Amino acid sequence: MSKKELIVNAIEQGTVIDHIPAKDLFQVIKILDLKNCENQITFGTNLKSNRLGKKAIIKVENKFFEEEQINKIALVAHQANLNIIKDYKVVKKMKVEIPDQIIGIVKCFNPKCVTNYEQITTKFTVVSKNKLALKCKYCEKITDEEQIIII
DSSP states (O other): OOOOOOOOOOOOSSEEEEEEEGGHHHHHHHHHHHOOOOOOOOEEEEEEETTTEEEEEEEEEEEOOOOHHHHHHHHOOTTEEEEETTTEEEEEEEEOOOOOOOEEEEEEEEEGGGTSSSOOOOEEEEETTTTTTEEEETTTOOEGGGGGEEO
């Protein structure tokens, strides 16, 4: 092994989230509630990336994420890739995509919105995916990328 090589255990099965902007690593860990996950988790940050400059990566053994969790990743780390691992091999690669509708995973930033004081599931239409902007179905206010609070 040369001095340039690092040893990181491969996972037999699970999910690798790659190309997370380094600054967003801990937000992704938080929204996926990985602090309460008992599976083996390996992460690295500030890794060199031609595309991002610096990137982060998360490997979660024996865990496959549901659509809602993947949508949360997309809201925080638009450029992330998910690799599904089985028998130590990548069996599926996919880029996370922001869906056209966001239901029940983002809080409306408008304090007067009915969703903030009644038991109503939030619903947003994505009006921009480049600079993320969501329009609330109920109050029609636009929540931009800096205002997004994932619930």
